[in-house]
Structures are given as structure tokens and as C-alpha cells.
Amino acid sequence: MKTNTLKNISDKMRKYEDYTPPQPRNSDLPPCYNICLSASPKGGGKTYNCILLLQAYEKSGFIATDGTDVRMRTIWIAGGTSRSKQNNILNTLDTLHDDDRLDIETDVDNKLTELYDKLLKERDEVEAYMVYIKTYKKFMKNTNSLNYEELLLLQFKKYVNPKDDKDRPKDIDGNILENPRVVFIVLDDMISGDAFSATKRSNFLNRLSVKSRHESNLLVGLNLFFITQSFKSIPAIIRRQTDIFILLKSASQSYIIDAISEETGSYFSKEELEILYKETMKIPYGALILSIHKKEKEENRVRLGWSQSIVRDPKYII
Numbered sequence: 001m002k003t004n005t006l007k008n009i010s011d012k013m014r015k016y017e018d019y020t021p022p023q024p025r026n027s028d029l030p031p032c033y034n035i036c037l038s039a040s041p042k043g044g045g046k047t048y049n050c051i052l053l054l055q056a057y058e059k060s061g062f063i064a065t066d067g068t069d070v071r072m073r074t075i076w077i078a079g080g081t082s083r084s085k086q087n088n089i090l091n092t093l094d095t096l097h098d099d100d101r102l103d104i105e106t107d108v109d110n111k112l113t114e115l116y117d118k119l120l121k122e123r124d125e126v127e128a129y130m131v132y133i134k135t136y137k138k139f140m141k142n143t144n145s146l147n148y149e150e151l152l153l154l155q156f157k158k159y160v161n162p163k164d165d166k167d168r169p170k171d172i173d174g175n176i177l178e179n180p181r182v183v184f185i186v187l188d189d190m191i192s193g194d195a196f197s198a199t200k201r202s203n204f205l206n207r208l209s210v211k212s213r214h215e216s217n218l219l220v221g222l223n224l225f226f227i228t229q230s231f232k233s234i235p236a237i238i239r240r241q242t243d244i245f246i247l248l249k250s251a252s253q254s255y256i257i258d259a260i261s262e263e264t265g266s267y268f269s270k271e272e273l274e275i276l277y278k279e280t281m282k283i284p285y286g287a288l289i290l291s292i293h294k295k296e297k298e299e300n301r302v303r304l305g306w307s308q309s310i311v312r313d314p315k316y317i318i
Contacts, residue, residue: 019215020065021033021182021215021221022062022063022064022065022070022179022182023062023063024057024060024061024062024063025060025061025062025063026056026059026060027297028297028300029053029056029057029060029306030053030243030244030291030293030296030300031293031295031296032062032182032221032223033212033213033221033222033223034213034223034224034243034244034293035209035212035213035223035224035225035226035238035241035242035243035244036050036053036223036224036225036226036242036243036244036245036246037226037228037234037238037239037242037244037245037246038050038225038226038227038228038246038248039227039228039229039230039231039234039246039247039248039250039256040229040248040249040250041229041249041250042229044248044249044250045248045249045285045287046189046227046228046229046246046248047087047089047188047227048089048285049246049248049287049305049306050186050225050227051089051090051092051093052305052306053225053306054074054093054095054096054184054186055092055093056306057072057182057184058072058093058094058095062182064179068178068179069178069179070178070179070180070181070182071095071171071175071177071178071179071181071182072095072181072182072183072184073095073097073100073171073181073182073183073184074093074095074096074100074183074184074186075096075100075102075115075183075184075185075186076090076096076100076101076102076186076188077102077103077104077112077185077186077187077188077190078101078102078103078104078188078189078190079103079104079105079188079189079190080103080105081103081188081189082101082102082103082188083101083103095184097172097173099172102115104190108190108203108204108205109203109204112204112205112208113204116204116208116220119183119220119222120218120219120220122169122180122181123180123220125169126169126177126179126180126181127180129162129168129169130178130179131153132153132157132162133162135150135153135154136154136157136159136161136162138150139154139159180220182223183220183221183222183223184222184223184224184225185222185223185224185225186225186227187205187224187225187226187227188227189227189228189229190228205238206235206237206238208222208224209224209237209238209241209242210237210241212224212241226238226242231250231252231255231256231259232252232255232259239259239260239263240263242263243291243292243293243296244289244290244291244292244293245260245263245264245289245290246287246288246289247277247280247287247288247289247290248285248286248287248288249281249285249286253277253278253281256277257270257273257274257277258270260273260290261273263292264290264292266292266318267290267292267301267318268290268302268316268318269316269318271316272312272313272316273290276288276302276310280304283304286304286305287303287304287305287306288302288303288304289302289303289304289305289306290302291303
């Protein structure tokens with residue numbers, strides 16, 4: 001292919017500061033932030049598979065870009081079964097507090113909006129206190145280097161040592177929050193309500209799936225895990241935002257492959273997906289996990305369960 005270079009036009013990007021949210025210390029775990037979608041009929045292993053991932057994150061822990069530890073919080077939202085005895089497997093999660101086992105059956109949008117606002121408020125409070133810690137350290141090192149706003153902040157806090165401050169941000173168990181927590185929200189089989197209503201294209205879950213990976217003054221980063229018995233019940237707008245597809249045993253294999261082929265086409269051909277899915281379904285409770293997350297390790301884009309990566313045929317690697 002012959003080309004000509006055009007004058008005064010550059011393909012080189014100007015330098016900018018890239019932002020990376022806290023990541024799992026175990027780099028073989030899926031990177032944050034992410035959206036997972038797991039669909040299979042009743043008894044297909046959806047909850048078990050989700051718990052395995054969350055336990056792996058708990059064991060790994062998280063690290064901020066400055067090297068400090070970041071705590072994890074899990075919120076489990078269901079349509080009435082979050083405290084069911086049949087869901088005792090949830091008790092194995094260390095980061096799932098009883099107050100974060102939520103049943104939302106009506107007024108879904110408003111209740112999820114309220115939860116989101118609380119997460120945003122906690123994030124803001126922790127980040128504000130991080131500013132105070134930085135200012136206090138600066139004060140202890142050299143008082144002459146402080147600006148007017150920093151002096152006002154110190155006066156407001158009465159120059160209290162952060163280590164002795166009773167108002168320092170903590171979680172519900174009293175653990176000090178050095179950084180905003182990494183939050184995982186699991187939405188467990190909520191198709192019986194109007195959470196995924198096809199007539200409400202602008203509902204909260206649709207909007208959340210679009211903005212969950214973004215952070216700003218008005219947005220808080222989250223990880224989402226959608227569990228459903230019916231793949232067809234998940235709106236296309238959510239499927240298009242999904243980073244990780246968990247394919248379990250289902251009678252709708254052809255439909256699922258057709259449905260996700262467009263979303264995963266940049267990484268996987270339909271032929272490869274059909275072969276991988278067919279082979280995985282021969283394994284009892286096998287889970288084919290596909291990642292199109294832009295920060296995923298290439299060798300981990302296809303997994304058999306969370307603990308094994310599948311070596312792909314080179315002819316299918318796009």
C-alpha cells in the first residue's frame with residue numbers, strides 16, 4: 001500500500017496524564033473497573049461462579065497507584081432473596097456486610113439512585129480527608145510552605161493529628177479508610193421487577209452500566225456483576241457495556257453466541273466462540289469466561305473458570 005505524508009498533520013498524541021483506578025494486587029484477576037454478565041438457567045452455577053471471583057479479589061486485595069492498600073466493599077442486590085437460607089454461600093464473603101445485602105423489588109430506580117449517591121458521598125469524604133492528611137504532613141514538615149486554603153483547613157480541623165482524629169472516615173466495622181473503597185455491586189436475578197424493563201430505556205441500570213467505569217465530581221467508579229437466568233432479559237445497552245461474559249450451561253447456546261458476537265467481535269470470531277463454548281459445556285459446571293476489557297492481559301482473555309486460562313488457537317487471534 002503506497003501512502004503520502006500530509007503536511008502539518010500529526011498522528012502523534014499530545015502527552016496527557018493517564019488515570020488508573022485501584023487494581024487487584026494479583027494481576028491475573030480481571031482489571032478494574034469492569035462489568036460482568038453471567039447468564040444461565042436455575043442451577044447453572046451463576047452465584048457460585050460470582051462468589052469465586054469475589055473471594056479471589058478478597059484474597060488478592062487492592063492497591064492504589066501510590067502503592068497504598070485499598071479496601072473492598074461488596075453490595076449484593078436481589079429481588080427478595082439476599083438473605084435466603086438457600087443463599088448462605090453469601091456468608092463466605094468477608095467484604096459483604098449484612099447491611100449491604102439488599103432486597104429491592106419496587107421503586108428500583110429511586111432506591112438504586114439513593115445507593116449511588118451514598119457511594120459518591122463516601123468517596124468524597126475519604127478523598128477530602130486524604131487532602132487533610134497531605135496538608136497535615138506538609139504542616140509538620142515546613143509551616144512556611146502552607147498556602148491560605150491549607151491554613152484554613154488546618155484551623156477547621158484544629159490541627160488534629162489524623163491518627164488521633166475520631167472523625168476520620170471509617171467503614172461500618174470501624175476500619176480506617178486510607179483510600180476510597182473498591183466497590184462491587186452484584187445484581188442478582190432482578191428480572192422479576194422493572195429493573196431491566198424494555199420500556200424504560202433510560203432507567204437507572206442502563207445509565208449505570210454506561211457511567212460505572214467513570215469518575216468525576218459527580219461520578220463514582222464501580223464494578224458491576226449482573227446475574228440472570230435469562231440472557232434475553234438483559235437490555236442490549238448493558239450487553240454493549242459488558243467487559244466480561246461468563247457463559248455457563250444453557251439451552252440457548254446459539255442465541256447467546258449470536259447475541260454477544262457483535263460485542264466481542266474485536267477479539268473473538270463467532271467460529272472460535274462456538275468451538276470454545278461447545279468444549280466447555282462438556283465439563284461439569286464448566287464456565288467459559290471471555291474478557292474484552294482493554295486492560296486485560298492477552299493471555300487471560302479466555303478462561304476456564306477463574307483459575308485457568310485457555311490457550312487459544314493462533315489462527316483465531318485477531
